Amino acid sequence: MSAPETAMRRVTAINNGTVLDHIPAGKALLVLKMLGLDGEMATPVSLVMNVPSGKMGGKDIVKVEDRELTQSELDRLALIAPHASVAIIRAYNVAEKRVVNLGEEVVNVISCCFNNCASLGAREPLDHRLKVATHEPLSLRCHYCGRTQDMETLVDNLL
Amino acid sequence: MTSLITMDDLSNDEINEVLETAEKLLPVARGEKYLPLLQGKILGNLFFEPSTRTRMSFETAMKRLGGDVVNLGSVASSSVIKGETLYDTIRMVDGYTDIIALRHPRQGAAQYAADSAEVPIANGGDGAGHHPTQTMLDLFTIKQAHGGLERLNIVLAGDLRYGRTVHSLAHALHRFNCDLVFVSPKGLRMPADIVSDLEALGAKITETDDLFGSINNADVLYMTRIQKERFPDEEEYRKVSGSFKLQASDLNEAKENMIVMHPLPRVDEITPDVDKTRHARYFEQAFNGVVTRMALLCKLLDVEIPEGEL
Numbered sequence: 001m002s003a004p005e006t007a008m009r010r011v012t013a014i015n016n017g018t019v020l021d022h023i024p025a026g027k028a029l030l031v032l033k034m035l036g037l038d039g040e041m042a043t044p045v046s047l048v049m050n051v052p053s054g055k056m057g058g059k060d061i062v063k064v065e066d067r068e069l070t071q072s073e074l075d076r077l078a079l080i081a082p083h084a085s086v087a088i089i090r091a092y093n094v095a096e097k098r099v100v101n102l103g104e105e106v107v108n109v110i111s112c113c114f115n116n117c118a119s120l121g122a123r124e125p126l127d128h129r130l131k132v133a134t135h136e137p138l139s140l141r142c143h144y145c146g147r148t149q150d151m152e153t154l155v156d157n158l159l
Numbered sequence: 160m161t162s163l164i165t166m167d168d169l170s171n172d173e174i175n176e177v178l179e180t181a182e183k184l185l186p187v188a189r190g191e192k193y194l195p196l197l198q199g200k201i202l203g204n205l206f207f208e209p210s211t212r213t214r215m216s217f218e219t220a221m222k223r224l225g226g227d228v229v230n231l232g233s234v235a236s237s238s239v240i241k242g243e244t245l246y247d248t249i250r251m252v253d254g255y256t257d258i259i260a261l262r263h264p265r266q267g268a269a270q271y272a273a274d275s276a277e278v279p280i281a282n283g284g285d286g287a288g289h290h291p292t293q294t295m296l297d298l299f300t301i302k303q304a305h306g307g308l309e310r311l312n313i314v315l316a317g318d319l320r321y322g323r324t325v326h327s328l329a330h331a332l333h334r335f336n337c338d339l340v341f342v343s344p345k346g347l348r349m350p351a352d353i354v355s356d357l358e359a360l361g362a363k364i365t366e367t368d369d370l371f372g373s374i375n376n377a378d379v380l381y382m383t384r385i386q387k388e389r390f391p392d393e394e395e396y397r398k399v400s401g402s403f404k405l406q407a408s409d410l411n412e413a414k415e416n417m418i419v420m421h422p423l424p425r426v427d428e429i430t431p432d433v434d435k436t437r438h439a440r441y442f443e444q445a446f447n448g449v450v451t452r453m454a455l456l457c458k459l460l461d462v463e464i465p466e467g468e469l
Binding site for chain 1: 270
């Protein structure tokens with residue numbers, strides 16, 4: 001049995017839902033936070049962390065049962081796991097493979113990390129907009145104040 | 160070009176074009192000629208922070224060209240104090256005016272306003288962000304003195320950390336292949352992300368705390384104010400401000416055509432005896448705020464300057 005297969009079998013196959021694979025090792029909890037999967041929901045969620053991966057050395061995997069994550073939800077993944085692979089599972093089979101896509105701008109997902117940014121003013125109605133400055137490594141700049149975002153604390157500013 | 164938020168909104172050709180327009184408008188700025196190019200236009204001056212030069216020079220620029228000005232007045236007596244959002248204030252003034260000059264304590268406010276308004280926004284300073292109309296008047300002053308902007312040795316000295324003026328200016332000067340020398344006390348250095356951005360663009364930068372050793376090679380010495388409140392105690396401030404005090408005798412070995420600039424207000428960093436030297440250029444620089452903003456208002460309002468001599 002190859003290493004990836006071993007990794008996949010640490011948790012049982014799901015009937016219906018979404019499997020997120022090739023998440024960088026140790027980032028699965030951040031992924032859950034980014035996707036708003038906070039434990040308050042009824043959906044079962046399984047995760048494995050730091051399993052061996054031929055391609056990545058180590059990786060995390062998240063399986064979300066009975067829920068097909070939307071493309072816009074999945075695009076949030078790109079902020080943490082730009083190379084994650086996503087499979088939509090129906091009746092134990094991979095029904096669809098989806099690609100995580102960051103695009104050029106992240107709108108209304110995360111607010112600017114700079115506390116004096118104009119976009120953070122009370123009741124200001126315009127979209128929160130972070131522009132992708134570079135893809136590899138990922139860096140984001142606020143559309144309004146131009147500040148480079150702190151990628152380590154990005155998830156703390158989730159909207 | 161719809162708004163001027165950062166210097167990136169202007170290409171080098173556009174910068175040169177605005178500076179040439181400004182040169183042409185000098186007799187109008189001095190009041191020697193009347194040219195009502197902006198008659199019927201209204202500027203909304205929205206200054207959410209105190210400002211003397213920027214606010215007054217925008218107002219003068221508009222009036223010299225036959226236009227009119229409405230002011231926000233003090234923030235304390237406006238609807239801002241009642242909790243009005245920047246968005247709502249801008250949408251309201253957008254309906255009253257043809258162009259808005261904005262100064263705001265929050266960084267990014269000018270872009271936020273530009274995204275809220277139909278009329279052009281001229282950024283008059285947003286927090287620690289940008290101040291492009293100041294940069295344009297600085298470039299105009301440098302061009303007047305040296306005939307051009309290319310390949311000059313520019314010393315930026317003083318508080319380079321908090322001074323938004325020098326941030327925009329450093330970026331702009333690099334675009335004209337100037338060598339940049341950043342002179343500041345420890346703790347007030349140019350922010351690392353600005354230095355690394357400039358270096359990534361290929362800028363030649365020297366960082367030092369030796370002001371007097373940097374003067375003789377300079378074409379421009381741009382001084383800024385070191386603010387007392389940036390220091391933990393009075394003693395530390397006095398020590399640092401003493402080593403950043405420029406006197407006339409410090410300029411004895413300076414190049415003949417070297418100019419000393421300062422965005423003003425100054426406190427102790429340039430002694431009054433420098434005013435009488437051929438190098439002092441800061442009052443002309445302040446005047447240039449009018450003529451440069453006249454040229455920028457015309458550009459932002461898409462008003463053509465008559466060909467030939469005015």
